Amino acid sequence: MPGIARQNRPPIRPWLADVRGEKGQQLKQQTLSMRLARVAAHVPAGARLADIGSDHGYLPLALISRGAIFAAVAGEVALTPFRSAQRAVRESGMEQQIDVRLANGLAAIEPADGITAISLCGMGGETIRDILDSGQARLSGEERLILQPNGGEQPLRQWLMEHDYQILAEEVLRENRFDYEIIVAERVGPVQYSAQELYFGPLQMQARSPAFLAKWQRLLRLKQRTLANFTQAQAVPEDKVQEVVRQTQWISELLA
Numbered sequence: 307m308p309g310i311a312r313q314n315r316p317p318i319r320p321w322l323a324d325v326r327g328e329k330g331q332q333l334k335q336q337t338l339s340m341r342l343a344r345v346a347a348h349v350p351a352g353a354r355l356a357d358i359g360s361d362h363g364y365l366p367l368a369l370i371s372r373g374a375i376f377a378a379v380a381g382e383v384a385l386t387p388f389r390s391a392q393r394a395v396r397e398s399g400m401e402q403q404i405d406v407r408l409a410n411g412l413a414a415i416e417p418a419d420g421i422t423a424i425s426l427c428g429m430g431g432e433t434i435r436d437i438l439d440s441g442q443a444r445l446s447g448e449e450r451l452i453l454q455p456n457g458g459e460q461p462l463r464q465w466l467m468e469h470d471y472q473i474l475a476e477e478v479l480r481e482n483r484f485d486y487e488i489i490v491a492e493r494v495g496p497v498q499y500s501a502q503e504l505y506f507g508p509l510q511m512q513a514r515s516p517a518f519l520a521k522w523q524r525l526l527r528l529k530q531r532t533l534a535n536f537t538q539a540q541a542v543p544e545d546k547v548q549e550v551v552r553q554t555q556w557i558s559e560l561l562a
């Protein structure tokens with residue numbers, strides 16, 4: 307990615323006490339998808355949020371317009387969504403509270419921002435992991451991470467464990483025929499999760515919510531179909547077959 311992080315940028319500005327735009331218009335309450343509404347529920351009140359991969363900036367716009375957070379950085383690596391976030395923030399009159407920055411991953415964050423929460427949502431778990439990994443120098447270790455991976459949850463949890471992050475909350479939700487997971491973590495010190503906990507989510511394994519069980523019932527059918535296809539296909543690598551066999555066993559045990 308090009309080095310497009312803005313250097314020596316000023317810190318994000320505190321929010322104005324009144325939820326009014328610069329022209330004095332009452333700001334519209336921003337409505338969120340159920341997925342982003344559940345993410346928003348895990349952002350601590352009064353946070354200084356960095357929403358990385360913000361796209362249109364919906365999450366910071368909604369949280370600032372409700373007075374739920376103090377200030378936000380909306381980071382975007384791609385020019386088109388960066389411009390739409392800039393436009394949305396300008397049109398809502400919230401430039402004083404939300405700084406939209408064109409930057410790769412955590413390069414959007416400066417120490418002077420005093421960020422207390424980071425959201426990374428709507429990207430693959432591996433992408434979120436890679437953004438956290440390459441941006442470690444930008445993390446103070448005090449931030450709450452609110453992560454909403456689209457798949458790749460296992461490698462993301464693995465990274466969290468290896469970097470001393472404890473998972474504090476987890477959710478599965480279904481919207482528009484997709485299963486979404488939310489993982490909330492903070493750095494607390496060494497933590498140990500089993501291979502199954504990394505695969506299913508340690509807290510979700512205990513809570514066994516209806517959405518969680520329904521997700522894994524669907525995935526079990528998928529894995530069983532994959533195994534059936536393997537028997538008809540030629541030259542499927544043995545380690546790939548064994549991986550799917552192991553996952554199918556874990557899911558069957560979970561649902562038993």
Ligand SMILES: C[S@@+](CC[C@H](N)C(=O)[O-])C[C@H]1O[C@@H](n2cnc3c(N)ncnc32)[C@H](O)[C@@H]1O
Pocket residue numbers: 342358359360361362381382383384387409410411412426427428429433437
């Ligand atoms: C599918 S959108 C999700 C938008 C929003 N976070 C949500 O959950 O609705 C993913 C966004 O992340 C951005 N993105 C991907 N990799 C990124 C990176 N390394 N740094 C910043 N933004 C990134 C993409 O450009 C895209 O706008």
